[in-house]
Amino acid sequence: MIVDDHELFAESLELALNMEGYGVRRVPTASTTPVALLAGVARYQPRVVLLDLDLGSLGDGTRLINPIARTGSNVVVVTGSYEESEWGHCIKRGARKVIPKTHPLNEILSVTRRICQGLPVMDAAERERLIGVWSEHRRVAEDLRGRLDRLTPREAEVLGWLVEGHQVREIARESVVSEATVRTQVKRILRKLEVTSQLAAVGLARQAGWSPNVRHKAN
Structure with a gap:
């Protein structure tokens, strides 16, 4: 399942996955709601959900990671963000991997393939590093908000x-x-x-x- 409000990118990704032989469902984010999206994930039970973070009218995709992951789907975040603290937050919430949109489509295909084969897509050291970056970012942000308060x-x-x-x-x-x-x-x-x-x-x-x-x- 592809959840991305950038239509051209989503179409390209859908075409590439179809050519690899995957059955793909692309969610039109402009005409759905978070509740409807999660209901669709529960109904279709996709093995992999490729999720953007900036979902336009759907808001921040980060908050969808944990509910989707709880259904048993593997969440792979595909984003335009290069903020490692944001990546760490995604991993903390249950994403299997974060991939920048500027990376080749082949990388997304490779990660999808490995997940479908039951193989790891991120080593423990990288996972802990990213979560650590997010934790430090959160600590600093809380300190700054405390001063402003x-x-x-x-x-x-x-x-x-x-x-x-x-x-x-x-x-x-x-x-x-x-x-x-x-x-x-x-x-x-x-x-x-x-x-x-x-x-x-x-x-x-x-x-x-x-x-x-x-x-x-x-x-």
């Missing part, structure tokens, strides 16, 4: 302005406060985030995927 609502608002590229004088003008007040707030932000510059504070917020609800003053 220290901010007061006003400090979070000011940080939001900084993330959007506004200068202190602009924040002061829009907030109807003095520049000195905003600079004091910025200093508190830097101290709580354990950084030494506004640029570092913005970088930390972006690294953590932080997206505050900044309320701009109406003109």
